Amino acid sequence: MERLRFATVGSVDDGKSTLIGRLLYDSKSIFEDQLEHIEAVSKRRGDDYVDLSLLTDGLRAEREQGITIDVAYRYFATPKRSFIIADCPGHIQYTRNMITGASNVDLAIVLIDARTGVIEQTRRHSLLVSLLGVPHLVICVNKMDLVDYDQGVFNRIRQEFEQFASRLDLQDVTFLPISALAGDNCVTRSKNMDWYEGSTLLHHLENVYTASDDNRIDTRFPVQFVIRPQRADFPDYRGYAGRVAGGVLRVGDEVMVLPSGLTSTITGIDSPTGPLQEATPGQAVTVLLADDLSITRGDMICRPNNRPRVAQELEAMLCWMDDTAPLQPGKIYSIKHTTKVARTKITEVLYRLNISTLSRETGVNQLAMNEIGRVTLHTTAPLMFDDYHQNRTTGCFIIVDEATGQTAGAGMLLSPRT
Amino acid sequence: MKTSLDGLIDESVTIIREVAAEFERPVLLFSGGKDSVVMLHLAVRAFAPARVPFPVMHIDTGHNFLEVIEFRDRCVSEMGVQLIVGSVQASIDSGKVADVTGPRASRNPLQTVTLLDSIAEHRFDAVFGGARRDEERARAKERVFSHRDSFGQWDPKNQRPELWGIYNGRHRQGEHFRIFPLSNWTELDIWTFIGEYNIDLPSIYYAHTRPIFKRDNMLMAVTDFLPPDEGSVVEHMQVRFRTVGDATCTAAVSSSAATVEDIIAETAVARVTERGATRADDRMSEAGMEDRKRTGYF
Numbered sequence: 001m002e003r004l005r006f007a008t009v010g011s012v013d014d015g016k017s018t019l020i021g022r023l024l025y026d027s028k029s030i031f032e033d034q035l036e037h038i039e040a041v042s043k044r045r046g047d048d049y050v051d052l053s054l055l056t057d058g059l060r061a062e063r064e065q066g067i068t069i070d071v072a073y074r075y076f077a078t079p080k081r082s083f084i085i086a087d088c089p090g091h092i093q094y095t096r097n098m099i100t101g102a103s104n105v106d107l108a109i110v111l112i113d114a115r116t117g118v119i120e121q122t123r124r125h126s127l128l129v130s131l132l133g134v135p136h137l138v139i140c141v142n143k144m145d146l147v148d149y150d151q152g153v154f155n156r157i158r159q160e161f162e163q164f165a166s167r168l169d170l171q172d173v174t175f176l177p178i179s180a181l182a183g184d185n186c187v188t189r190s191k192n193m194d195w196y197e198g199s200t201l202l203h204h205l206e207n208v209y210t211a212s213d214d215n216r217i218d219t220r221f222p223v224q225f226v227i228r229p230q231r232a233d234f235p236d237y238r239g240y241a242g243r244v245a246g247g248v249l250r251v252g253d254e255v256m257v258l259p260s261g262l263t264s265t266i267t268g269i270d271s272p273t274g275p276l277q278e279a280t281p282g283q284a285v286t287v288l289l290a291d292d293l294s295i296t297r298g299d300m301i302c303r304p305n306n307r308p309r310v311a312q313e314l315e316a317m318l319c320w321m322d323d324t325a326p327l328q329p330g331k332i333y334s335i336k337h338t339t340k341v342a343r344t345k346i347t348e349v350l351y352r353l354n355i356s357t358l359s360r361e362t363g364v365n366q367l368a369m370n371e372i373g374r375v376t377l378h379t380t381a382p383l384m385f386d387d388y389h390q391n392r393t394t395g396c397f398i399i400v401d402e403a404t405g406q407t408a409g410a411g412m413l414l415s416p417r418t
Numbered sequence: 419m420k421t422s423l424d425g426l427i428d429e430s431v432t433i434i435r436e437v438a439a440e441f442e443r444p445v446l447l448f449s450g451g452k453d454s455v456v457m458l459h460l461a462v463r464a465f466a467p468a469r470v471p472f473p474v475m476h477i478d479t480g481h482n483f484l485e486v487i488e489f490r491d492r493c494v495s496e497m498g499v500q501l502i503v504g505s506v507q508a509s510i511d512s513g514k515v516a517d518v519t520g521p522r523a524s525r526n527p528l529q530t531v532t533l534l535d536s537i538a539e540h541r542f543d544a545v546f547g548g549a550r551r552d553e554e555r556a557r558a559k560e561r562v563f564s565h566r567d568s569f570g571q572w573d574p575k576n577q578r579p580e581l582w583g584i585y586n587g588r589h590r591q592g593e594h595f596r597i598f599p600l601s602n603w604t605e606l607d608i609w610t611f612i613g614e615y616n617i618d619l620p621s622i623y624y625a626h627t628r629p630i631f632k633r634d635n636m637l638m639a640v641t642d643f644l645p646p647d648e649g650s651v652v653e654h655m656q657v658r659f660r661t662v663g664d665a666t667c668t669a670a671v672s673s674s675a676a677t678v679e680d681i682i683a684e685t686a687v688a689r690v691t692e693r694g695a696t697r698a699d700d701r702m703s704e705a706g707m708e709d710r711k712r713t714g715y716f
C-alpha cells in the first residue's frame with residue numbers, strides 16, 4: 001500500500017491539531033484508551049466538548065499552554081493509503097520545529113482561520129512550504145462554523161491567498177472549506193456547505209497523485225557506508241551502501257564516482273530484503289562494482305554523462321534556526337550535505353527575505369533566528385550537489401554550530417545568480 | 419517483491435548505517451521484545467554480509483519471563499552479536515538504587531539508573547532503542563536522533579531541528595544520543611515484518627494458557643516475581659503478550675491468536691493501544707512517560 005507523508009501548518013490556534021484529531025476520530029483510528037484519556041482530561045479542565053487537539057499535544061507544557069510546541073507524529077491507514085502525519089506548531093517561536101515536520105512531506109495542509117483570513121504567520125508558513133519544495137498543498141479555510149458557512153468568506157480568503165501565493169513557487173494547490181471542530185468536509189461531506197462541490201479532505205489525501213514527485217532521471221547515489229566483511233566466506237566483497245537520491249541504478253549500468261571521476265560498471269545490487277536488478281529513489285541498497293576503486297563515505301555515484309555539480313563556492317537560501325546566536329558571516333561552522341561532512345564559512349548575506357512582503361532586503365549581514373536569506377558560502381571540501389528544485393536530497397544541507405552542536409541552519413542549494 | 423514496508427525498512431536501515439558511520443561506540447538495546455528483535459534483524463540486514471559493527475545490551479531487572487531470557491540468549495548467539503547485560507540487581511547490590519518493596523513494587527523505574535550507568539561504563543555515545551512514535555504521546559514527539567545531556571536527560575522543549583533525513587549527531591564528551599530507527603513503524607507494521615520475513619519471537623507473544631490474576635482490569639501473569647495480589651483469584655486463561663517487559667508490570671491480553679496471521683488480524687481491529695492494554699507503568703499519570711524519558715528512561 002502506498003504511504004503519504006503530510007504535515008499540518010498555519011498560524012497558532014488555526015486548528016491544526018484539532019484537524020488531525022478529527023481525521024483520526026472520523027476514520028476510526030483512535031483507540032479507546034486514547035479517547036478515554038482525552039475525555040477525562042477535557043472533563044477535568046471543564047471543556048464543553050472533547051478537545052481533539054489533546055490527541056497530538058502530548059507534552060505536559062503543551063497541555064498547560066494549550067498550544068503545540070513540537071511536531072507530533074501520528075499514523076493512520078485507510079484501505080487506500082497509509083498516512084504519516086506531522087502535526088506542526090503554529091507559534092513563531094517554534095518555527096524550526098515546523099520546518100522539521102514539513103521538510104520531507106509529500107503534502108502540506110495550510111490552515112487558515114475563516115475569521116481572520118491570511119495573516120503574517122500564514123504567509124510565513126506558506127513561504128517556508130514553498131521554499132522546502134513541498135509538492136502538494138491543500139489550503140483549508142477552517143472554522144467555517146464560526147462564519148455561518150458563508151461562501152463569500154471562503155472565496156474572499158481564497159483570493160487573498162492566491163494573490164499572495166502568485167509570488168511563491170507553489171505547484172499543486174487545492175482549496176477546501178472545513179470545520180475541524182464540527183467535522184465538515186474532513187472525512188464526510190458537509191451538509192452545511194452545499195455550495196462547495198469539491199471532495200472531502202480525506203478523499204483528497206487518498207487520491208492525490210504523487211508517483212511523479214521523485215526525480216527518476218538524474219542518477220545520484222551518495223555513498224553512506226562501505227561494507228567490507230572481515231570474513232573468510234566473503235573475501236572479496238566490497239559494497240557501497242547508501243540510499244538512492246535520484247534516478248535509477250541498474251545492474252550493468254556504467255557509473256562514475258565523484259569526486260575522483262573514475263568509472264566502473266554495476267555488477268550487483270544488494271538490499272535489506274535481497275538482491276535487486278534495479279534500485280529507485282528512496283531505496284537503501286548496497287552497490288557492487290566491477291573494479292576495485294577507492295571509494296569512501298561522502299563520495300557520489302552517478303552516470304558519466306549526467307553528473308551533479310561540484311563546487312566549493314555555493315549559493316543557497318538559508319533558514320536560521322539557532323536561538324542562541326545569529327548567523328555570523330566569516331564564522332566557521334560544520335556543514336552536512338548528503339553523507340558528507342565538511343566545514344564552511346558564510347561569505348555573504350546577499351539579501352534577507354521580508355516574510356510579509358516577500359521583498360529582498362539588502363545591506364544586512366546577519367540572520368537572526370527564524371530569518372531567511374540568500375547567502376553565498378565557501379566549503380573546505382567540494383560538495384556534489386544539484387539545485388534544490390531538481391533534487392531535494394542532493395540540494396539540501398544543514399549547518400551545525402561546532403561549539404554547541406546545535407543544528408543552526410537549514411539550506412537549499414540554488415544555481416548561482418547570473 | 420514490493421511491500422508496504424519498503425519505505426520503512428529503507429529509512430530504518432539508513433538510520434542504522436548513519437550511526438555506524440558517525441559514532442564511535444554505538445550499542446543496540448535488546449530485550450528480546452518484538453521491537454528490539456525487529457531492530458536487530460534490520461541491523462543485520464543493514465551490514466550483511468559483514469557483521470553488525472556494534473554490541474547489543476539488555477538492561478535486566480532480574481524479573482523476567484523465562485521464555486524471553488532463553489530467547490534472548492539464543493537470538494544473540496545465532497546472530498553472532500555480543501551481548502552486554504546491565505543488571506539492576508547489581509545496581510541494587512552496590513547501593514546505587516534501593517530495591518522497591520510493597521504489594522505493587524516494580525523494578526521498572528530502577529532501570530534508568532542501570533541504563534545510564536552502563537552507558538557511562540562502556541562509554542557508549544549512541545544507544546539504539548526500539549521505541550515507536552505510535553506507542554505513546556511523548557514518544558510521538560521525539561526525534562530520530564535524540565540528544566541526551568551529560569546527565570542522560572531529554573529536554574522535550576528544546577529538541578534539535580531534524581530536517582530531510584539529515585541527522586546531526588554532534589555531541590560533547592559525556593553526552594550521548596538515543597537513536598530510534600523504528601520511529602515511524604506502527605504495531606501493525608512490526609507484525610507485518612515478522613510475518614513476511616519469518617522472524618522468530620519469544621513464545622509468549624502467541625496464545626498460550628497460564629495462571630493469571632486481575633489487577634485494575636489488566637491480566638497479570640503469576641510468576642516467581644509476581645505472586646497474585648491478596649484477595650485476587652487466579653485463573654488459567656488463554657492469553658498472549660502484546661509487549662514484553664519487566665514481568666511485574668507487563669500485562670497479557672486475552673487472545674487465541676496462535677500465529678502471526680491471527681495476530682495481524684487481531685491487531686488490525688484492536689481498539690486499545692498496545693501500552694494502554696498492557697503497561698501498568700503508563701497508567702500512573704498523564705505525563706508518566708514524558709517524566710521518565712526526561713530523566714533518561716528508554
Ligand SMILES: Nc1nc2c(ncn2[C@@H]2O[C@H](COP(=O)(O)OP(=O)(O)OP(=O)(O)O)[C@@H](O)[C@H]2O)c(=O)[nH]1
Nearest residue numbers: 012013014015016017018067068090143179180181
Ligand atoms: N469553532 C471552531 N473552533 C475550532 C475549529 N478548529 C479548531 N478550533 C478551536 O481552536 C482552538 C485551537 O485549536 P488547535 O487545534 O489547538 O490549534 P493549532 O492550530 O493546533 O494551534 P498550535 O498548534 O498551537 O499552532 C481550539 O480551542 C479548538 O477547539 C473549528 O473548526 N471551529
Ligand SMILES: [Mg+2]
Nearest residue numbers: 016017067068
Ligand atoms: Mg497544534
